[in-house]
Amino acid sequence: MTVSPIYRKCRLCPRACEADRLTGTGFCRQGAYPRISGFGLHRWEEPCISGKNGSGTVFFTGCTLACCYCQNYKISQQNLGYSLTPKELSRVFNHLQDIGAHNINLVSPTQFVPSVTEALELSGSYLKIPIVYNCGGYESLDTIKMLEDYVDIWLPDLKYFDDEKALRYSSCHNYFSTAVRAVERMQAVAGSPVYDSEGMMKSGVIIRHLVLPGMRKDSLSIFEALKERIPPKSVVVSIMSQYLPLHRAKSFKELSRRVFTYEYRYVLDGILKLGFEGYSQDRESSCEDYIPEFTDSKPDFDRL
Numbered sequence: 001m002t003v004s005p006i007y008r009k010c011r012l013c014p015r016a017c018e019a020d021r022l023t024g025t026g027f028c029r030q031g032a033y034p035r036i037s038g039f040g041l042h043r044w045e046e047p048c049i050s051g052k053n054g055s056g057t058v059f060f061t062g063c064t065l066a067c068c069y070c071q072n073y074k075i076s077q078q079n080l081g082y083s084l085t086p087k088e089l090s091r092v093f094n095h096l097q098d099i100g101a102h103n104i105n106l107v108s109p110t111q112f113v114p115s116v117t118e119a120l121e122l123s124g125s126y127l128k129i130p131i132v133y134n135c136g137g138y139e140s141l142d143t144i145k146m147l148e149d150y151v152d153i154w155l156p157d158l159k160y161f162d163d164e165k166a167l168r169y170s171s172c173h174n175y176f177s178t179a180v181r182a183v184e185r186m187q188a189v190a191g192s193p194v195y196d197s198e199g200m201m202k203s204g205v206i207i208r209h210l211v212l213p214g215m216r217k218d219s220l221s222i223f224e225a226l227k228e229r230i231p232p233k234s235v236v237v238s239i240m241s242q243y244l245p246l247h248r249a250k251s252f253k254e255l256s257r258r259v260f261t262y263e264y265r266y267v268l269d270g271i272l273k274l275g276f277e278g279y280s281q282d283r284e285s286s287c288e289d290y291i292p293e294f295t296d297s298k299p300d301f302d303r304l
């Protein structure tokens with residue numbers, strides 16, 4: 001199997017480690033062969049993505065961030081998953097469409113973009129459903145450019161305004177300036193949201209933001225700055241309240257609790273006043289039952 005030369009001196013994300021991923025790894029801990037930890041129909045995404053049948057999620061192993069509170073830390077930071085070829089990845093995509101997925105939802109795929117585009121090429125015109133690029137917002141413009149002909153719906157996080165917080169909690173330098181530039185590019189590529197007759201998104205940008213304890217002012221600063229760059233109604237926002245002090249979060253006293261209702265309301269009301277529209281989340285969603293099952297057992301691909 002040939003491997004993309006991009007993996008030989010990797011600059012796929014803004015960390016630009018220049019690691020040779022054929023012989024070693026960079027910050028994301030991943031080599032040159034795609035790894036995933038599961039795939040299936042997922043019903044807990046935004047309604048315009050999940051619909052009746054569910055979103056066809058594919059969870060990629062590794063991450064270009066290292067959030068201390070990551071609910072998927074077993075796959076993002078502890079390498080749970082199994083390797084597969086681009087051909088097998090293409091079969092996963094086709095299978096998800098066959099079982100009724102409304103879209104193919106690539107979760108944390110940044111570190112494997114050349115393999116993802118190769119798999120999408122192999123699926124070719126068989127795939128009729130939208131491709132969703134679901135990422136942490138920390139993206140390089142060159143990698144977005146590689147994806148422009150493949151992705152229909154961009155689903156980035158915007159996590160922090162304050163770069164010191166991004167460094168403390170996600171080990172990431174220059175988060176906001178990098179992520180907001182990426183979001184601006186995604187919006188320019190996708191245009192304003194387009195829906196089908198059943199309200200399912202066909203193309204556009206959905207910006208996710210998870211409200212963190214004690215950080216309501218930082219949350220609002222993100223959207224105040226975003227409004228200066230793009231018209232609020234040209235994107236959809238999804239403001240999440242599901243924060244739980246998982247993984248290493250308890251080593252930071254200020255992150256050791258859930259978000260208070262008044263904090264979430266403060267952020268939500270402020271964002272709506274700025275003119276953004278989209279989704280809020282029930283407080284009951286703040287529960288570990290909503291975290292998907294992951295695996296390192298590779299399924300029998302001949303049965304897909």
Ligand code: SF4
Pocket residue numbers: 010011012013014015016017018019025026027028029030063064110111
């Ligand atoms: S994708 Fe991984 S190896 Fe490549 S630049 Fe980013 S962190 Fe480094």
